[in-house]
Amino acid sequence: xxxxxxxxxxxxxxxxxxxxxxxxxxxxxxxxxxxxxxxxxxxxxxxxxxxxxxxxxxxxxxxxxxxxxxxxxxxxxxxxxxxxxxxxxxxxxxxxxxxxxxxxxxxxxxxxxxxxxxxxxxxxxxxxxxxxxxxxxxxxxxxxxxxxxxxxxxxxxxxxxxxxxxxxxxxxxxxxxxxxxxxxxxxxxxxxxxxxxxxxxxxxxxxxxxxxxxxxxxxxxxxxxxxxxxxxx
Amino acid sequence: xxxxxxxxxxxxxxxxxxxxxxxxxxxxxxxxxxxxxxxxxxxxxxxxxxxxxxxxxxxxxxxxxxxxxxxxxxxxxxxxxxxxxxxxxxxxxxxxxxxxxxxxxxxxxxxxxxxxxxxxxxx
Numbered sequence: 001x002x003x004x005x006x007x008x009x010x011x012x013x014x015x016x017x018x019x020x021x022x023x024x025x026x027x028x029x030x031x032x033x034x035x036x037x038x039x040x041x042x043x044x045x046x047x048x049x050x051x052x053x054x055x056x057x058x059x060x061x062x063x064x065x066x067x068x069x070x071x072x073x074x075x076x077x078x079x080x081x082x083x084x085x086x087x088x089x090x091x092x093x094x095x096x097x098x099x100x101x102x103x104x105x106x107x108x109x110x111x112x113x114x115x116x117x118x119x120x121x122x123x124x125x126x127x128x129x130x131x132x133x134x135x136x137x138x139x140x141x142x143x144x145x146x147x148x149x150x151x152x153x154x155x156x157x158x159x160x161x162x163x164x165x166x167x168x169x170x171x172x173x174x175x176x177x178x179x180x181x182x183x184x185x186x187x188x189x190x191x192x193x194x195x196x197x198x199x200x201x202x203x204x205x206x207x208x209x210x211x212x213x214x215x216x217x218x219x220x221x222x223x224x225x226x227x228x229x230x231x232x233x
Numbered sequence: 234x235x236x237x238x239x240x241x242x243x244x245x246x247x248x249x250x251x252x253x254x255x256x257x258x259x260x261x262x263x264x265x266x267x268x269x270x271x272x273x274x275x276x277x278x279x280x281x282x283x284x285x286x287x288x289x290x291x292x293x294x295x296x297x298x299x300x301x302x303x304x305x306x307x308x309x310x311x312x313x314x315x316x317x318x319x320x321x322x323x324x325x326x327x328x329x330x331x332x333x334x335x336x337x338x339x340x341x342x343x344x345x346x347x348x349x350x351x352x353x354x355x356x
Contacts, residue, residue, distance in 0.1 A: 231282035
C-alpha cells in the first residue's frame, strides 16, 4: 500500500525530472539571443554599422542573452577544428588531459619540423612547413575520403553502394581514423603526442596508414560502382 | 452517397421494356456516378541517383592515376559541385509544386481535392 505507491511515485518523479532539468542540451526561452564573441564586431564604431546591425544592437539592449558555452572562445589561438579534434580525443570528460595532449602534439610537430629545417640545405629551407596548425589542417584535408559506402538493402540482399559524403561526415571520418590508428596500431608504450605527431606528419606528406585506409575505401567504392544506381538521393 | 436512385421510368426505359427488347439492366453503378474527392494511394516512384556521370569520370581518373588525388583535382571538384547542386535542389524543392518528373504524390492531390470538393447536392 504505502511501499508500492512510494516506489511508483519515485519512478514517476524520476521520469518527470528530465523535463525540468536540462540533460545534455540547453532549453532557453526562444527570446534569448546568441552571444557575440568576436572582438572586431564590438570594436566597430557606430557609424560603420549597417541597418540590420543597428537593429540587432537595439534588440540586444532589450532581450536577454544566452550564456556563452565554455568551448566558445574569443582568443586568436582558438581553432574550431582543433577543438573538435580535442573533444574526439577526450575520454570520460577529461578535457584537461585531452587539451594537454593536443598542445604537446602540436609542440612535437613543431620540434620535428624545426629539426628538419635546420638540417636541410639552404635551397630546401623554404619548402619545409613549420607551422603546426597548417600541417594539422593539411593532414586532415588529405585524410578526408571523397566518397563513402552505405548499406542499401534490395531484395533481401545488402549491397555496399558508393555514396557522396557531407563535409561534416568527411571531417569526422578523417579525425576518427587518425585517432583510432594512433590508439590501436601502435606500440603500447609510445605516448599519444608522439604517435599523433608522427601520423599527422605522414598524412601531411600523403603517406602512412590513414591515407592507405582512405585509398582502400576509394578502391571499394570503385569496385562497387555498378551499384551506384541503387541510391535514390 | 449510396447507389443513386434514378426515377423508375429511367430504369425501365433503359432496360428496353417498352421496346420489346429486354436486355439486362445496363445501369448498374455500384457507386455514385460522380467524381470522388480523393485519388487512390499510389506508391511514390523513387527518384534516380544523382551525379553518376561525375562519379564515374572521377573513378576512371582514379584508376588511371593509382587513386592519387592530386592529378584528379578537376574531376573531384566537378563531383563536389554536382553534389552541392543536387543537395541544394533537394532542399529548395517546394513540395507543393510538381516534382522533377511532373508527378504530384497522391497525398498532396488529396489535400487539394479536399479543399475544392465535388458539389453533389443542390445549393
